[in-house]
Structures are given as C-alpha cells and as structure tokens.
Amino acid sequence: MREAPIRPRIPCPHCGTNMRIRKSQGLTPVYREAVFECRNENCGWRAKASIEFTHTIAPSDHPNPTVRLPLVPRLRELALSQAAANA
Numbered sequence: 001m002r003e004a005p006i007r008p009r010i011p012c013p014h015c016g017t018n019m020r021i022r023k024s025q026g027l028t029p030v031y032r033e034a035v036f037e038c039r040n041e042n043c044g045w046r047a048k049a050s051i052e053f054t055h056t057i058a059p060s061d062h063p064n065p066t067v068r069l070p071l072v073p074r075l076r077e078l079a080l081s082q083a084a085a086n087a
C-alpha cells in the first residue's frame with residue numbers, strides 16, 4: 001500500500017510561516033530552481049532554492065532512460081544480493 005501524499009510544508013526560516021513557490025524552472029529532469037515566497041505579508045522574505053532528486057527509493061514502471069539516479073543504499077544492497085543469488 002502506498003503512503004498518502006502529503007503537501008510539502010516549508011517554513012520561512014525567519015518567521016516560521018509556510019512558504020509558497022512563486023515560480024520554478026526545470027533545468028534538467030531531476031533538477032529545478034525555484035523562488036520561494038513567505039506567505040506572511042508582514043515578513044515578505046523571498047529566496048531562491050534548488051530542488052534536486054538525488055536517489056531512487058522505488059523504481060519507475062515507466063523509466064526515462066536519461067534519468068540515472070543511484071538507488072538508496074537499502075535497494076542497492078537488495079539488487080546486489082539478488083544478482084549474486086542469480087549468478
């Protein structure tokens with residue numbers, strides 16, 4: 001069973017109010033740059049952020065061949081032990 005999706009909540013480091021993404025631009029399939037804006041009008045902080053997928057936790061059923069990310073260590077060990085068992 002899959003976990004229910006959760007809406008990411010990213011608090012402003014200055015006032016703690018949740019921030020919103022004002023715009024984001026995908027530079028590669030696994031890397032985006034975004035501008036975050038604090039929702040607290042009395043704070044008004046804005047920041048640039050980068051969002052990068054770093055590891056595969058569960059493989060895709062529709063993999064994009066250009067996306068090559070390392071598996072999380074637990075999956076890597078599982079793949080290696082299965083490969084050794086099938087050798």
Ligand SMILES: [Zn+2]
Pocket residue numbers: 012013014015016017038039040043044045
């Ligand atoms: Zn703020």
